[in-house]
Amino acid sequence: MPVDATYLRTIEHWRVRFESVGVPGSSIDSVVTNLDDWSDWPQLWKQLGDKEVAYAVDQEERGHDITASAGWYRAGLYYHYGLFVLFDNEPVRSQLVDAKLAAFSNAFRGMHPGVEQVTLESAAGVLHANVRRPDTSEPPPVVIILPGADSSKEEYVGFEDLLLDRGLATISVDGPGQGETRHRGVGWRFDYETAFPAVIDFVRSSDELRTDGIGLIGFSFGGYLAPRVAALCPEIIATVSLGGCFDLSGWDDLPPLLKADLMYLFEIPDEEEVRRRATDEVTLRDSLPGVRGDLLAVHSTADRIFSHQNARAMKELKPTTEVVIYEGGDHCCHNRSHHAKPMMADWLADHLG
Amino acid sequence: MPVDATYLRTIEHWRVRFESVGVPGSSIDSVVTNLDDWSDWPQLWKQLGDKEVAYAVDQEERGHDITASAGWYRAGLYYHYGLFVLFDNEPVRSQLVDAKLAAFSNAFRGMHPGVEQVTLESAAGVLHANVRRPDTSEPPPVVIILPGADSSKEEYVGFEDLLLDRGLATISVDGPGQGETRHRGVGWRFDYETAFPAVIDFVRSSDELRTDGIGLIGFSFGGYLAPRVAALCPEIIATVSLGGCFDLSGWDDLPPLLKADLMYLFEIPDEEEVRRRATDEVTLRDSLPGVRGDLLAVHSTADRIFSHQNARAMKELKPTTEVVIYEGGDHCCHNRSHHAKPMMADWLADHLG
Numbered sequence: 153m154p155v156d157a158t159y160l161r162t163i164e165h166w167r168v169r170f171e172s173v174g175v176p177g178s179s180i181d182s183v184v185t186n187l188d189d190w191s192d193w194p195q196l197w198k199q200l201g202d203k204e205v206a207y208a209v210d211q212e213e214r215g216h217d218i219t220a221s222a223g224w225y226r227a228g229l230y231y232h233y234g235l236f237v238l239f240d241n242e243p244v245r246s247q248l249v250d251a252k253l254a255a256f257s258n259a260f261r262g263m264h265p266g267v268e269q270v271t272l273e274s275a276a277g278v279l280h281a282n283v284r285r286p287d288t289s290e291p292p293p294v295v296i297i298l299p300g301a302d303s304s305k306e307e308y309v310g311f312e313d314l315l316l317d318r319g320l321a322t323i324s325v326d327g328p329g330q331g332e333t334r335h336r337g338v339g340w341r342f343d344y345e346t347a348f349p350a351v352i353d354f355v356r357s358s359d360e361l362r363t364d365g366i367g368l369i370g371f372s373f374g375g376y377l378a379p380r381v382a383a384l385c386p387e388i389i390a391t392v393s394l395g396g397c398f399d400l401s402g403w404d405d406l407p408p409l410l411k412a413d414l415m416y417l418f419e420i421p422d423e424e425e426v427r428r429r430a431t432d433e434v435t436l437r438d439s440l441p442g443v444r445g446d447l448l449a450v451h452s453t454a455d456r457i458f459s460h461q462n463a464r465a466m467k468e469l470k471p472t473t474e475v476v477i478y479e480g481g482d483h484c485c486h487n488r489s490h491h492a493k494p495m496m497a498d499w500l501a502d503h504l505g
Numbered sequence: 506m507p508v509d510a511t512y513l514r515t516i517e518h519w520r521v522r523f524e525s526v527g528v529p530g531s532s533i534d535s536v537v538t539n540l541d542d543w544s545d546w547p548q549l550w551k552q553l554g555d556k557e558v559a560y561a562v563d564q565e566e567r568g569h570d571i572t573a574s575a576g577w578y579r580a581g582l583y584y585h586y587g588l589f590v591l592f593d594n595e596p597v598r599s600q601l602v603d604a605k606l607a608a609f610s611n612a613f614r615g616m617h618p619g620v621e622q623v624t625l626e627s628a629a630g631v632l633h634a635n636v637r638r639p640d641t642s643e644p645p646p647v648v649i650i651l652p653g654a655d656s657s658k659e660e661y662v663g664f665e666d667l668l669l670d671r672g673l674a675t676i677s678v679d680g681p682g683q684g685e686t687r688h689r690g691v692g693w694r695f696d697y698e699t700a701f702p703a704v705i706d707f708v709r710s711s712d713e714l715r716t717d718g719i720g721l722i723g724f725s726f727g728g729y730l731a732p733r734v735a736a737l738c739p740e741i742i743a744t745v746s747l748g749g750c751f752d753l754s755g756w757d758d759l760p761p762l763l764k765a766d767l768m769y770l771f772e773i774p775d776e777e778e779v780r781r782r783a784t785d786e787v788t789l790r791d792s793l794p795g796v797r798g799d800l801l802a803v804h805s806t807a808d809r810i811f812s813h814q815n816a817r818a819m820k821e822l823k824p825t826t827e828v829v830i831y832e833g834g835d836h837c838c839h840n841r842s843h844h845a846k847p848m849m850a851d852w853l854a855d856h857l858g
Contacts, residue, residue, distance in 0.1 A: 490527075
């Protein structure tokens, strides 16, 4: 499929997101410049990743551990974003995911505070998660972080840093169907939340985390998943939904690439079936009234993925919901992240501290 | 002067630089969108700064000190970049500088490691500098940081962080004619380096800094100044020149805005006189042979301000100079900063550690 204007618009949309987690603008430029056909996308990112791995290995040999860690992290991001339009070639996809996970694992070795990679036995199967703790004398409160339809737990290192700076520990989780958890065999379920009592159990059994009052934040489609998890787990006292949806009743109007993401996430290749199930089963109608803790719904007026009306819909069903809408903000407020991210981190710290 | 294509090209050139120190892309967009005439530039940035100050004050009142500090820092950058085309209106300029210095001072209160603002009595007059120390048990080696023609000591917080992470202390200095030092009355001198024995004395008299083996790095025109300082101060054992010039013999071919910067820096309003003095007096011909420590000259093939031939010219006169040229890099390697900045930080740490 040749690169057309719609897709270039998509890439420009992604640019802010990619840059906000550490992809250099010059790397995005090099992919865009060399992109003749959409099918080149994974390979172009893989080339960047391979080059960055060689750089990281070289830096490690020179004893430059901090520099090497940053290189490994960029390599992981390159491989990860190479997956973004790759739905129909599982062998290539699997190879990229392996490279991505290896790169991120290497990156984590050199990060401060450190990243502990854990597996959690849940009702849905084994979850993969990253745990980080701030340098505090008392056991810190913890925030659970949920990715969206195309993201995975490793993308949140920068946001984790904001929470860690504010004295909060973090657990970024690939839930059923997401990232490493799916890669290792645990697929999506519409009752995604059933996996999360295992995460709560992990917190409660830890001597190094405060067990009363857990926080939760979900990004993008994770902003839909978060209230479902909060409704099932009463230990969660503060939940942030960023750029999420209330339901998928507007399926027909979703951007084509998001539909492809969701079809891949749900593992439903049939267009009529996915439309029906997404419309029927993706909704906060039954969950929101069960959310006992505080809820903050953050959205943007210029979100082209999910309208900010989704945040209003949450407030309608749960009137205590705090709604913050960024004027001119894009999906997940990436172009307002200098204000939106600290705001959410402070909100969580204020509620859990 | 209406905004023409040349100036828009300049702004796009600045974009990477501004973003690399923490100016949100959306802020640059808002200035560019509203820029009808070049004379609007200072006011548009001032408006952003004032808005960000209000945000920072509000965050402080809410007890969000980390968030407030980041807001103050952005406000300082907004005011600072508002100065960039302002050469002919000293009252407005002075007002912006006051706002900038106040904002940065407030930002420094919330930074970790902390920023100590010091004044140093030098042969040229009182210098203003920012000192930061890493969390190490032993007194750390220190790196002196020099701004260029349009920059000032506060822009280097991000680079300081890279050095601090590697166990090095930092002293970012506004030399004669630069930033706060000029604002408080100490103007440029072509023998700029004569002010720097005072900085060395400060290091040698400190109990908290290692006094043997000092590092130095200069950015842009500071990459020209650094070898001059190193030649005068034998305590400096490792010097980095980033994106600097060997001399200004190519004055006539310099970009018009850089000429305006230098005329303002030198305080020589006459075009013929500045041309003559810049050509005669700005040269490393006499200094380079006197640099006893190691020298690293870093440059880029796509530098539109100073050609990378300047780095080669340094090596020609001082053959032990290490030269690193980034292919496709822009002025000061801003678009390669994910590699160039850690490389320079590691080089300094390796030489001083």
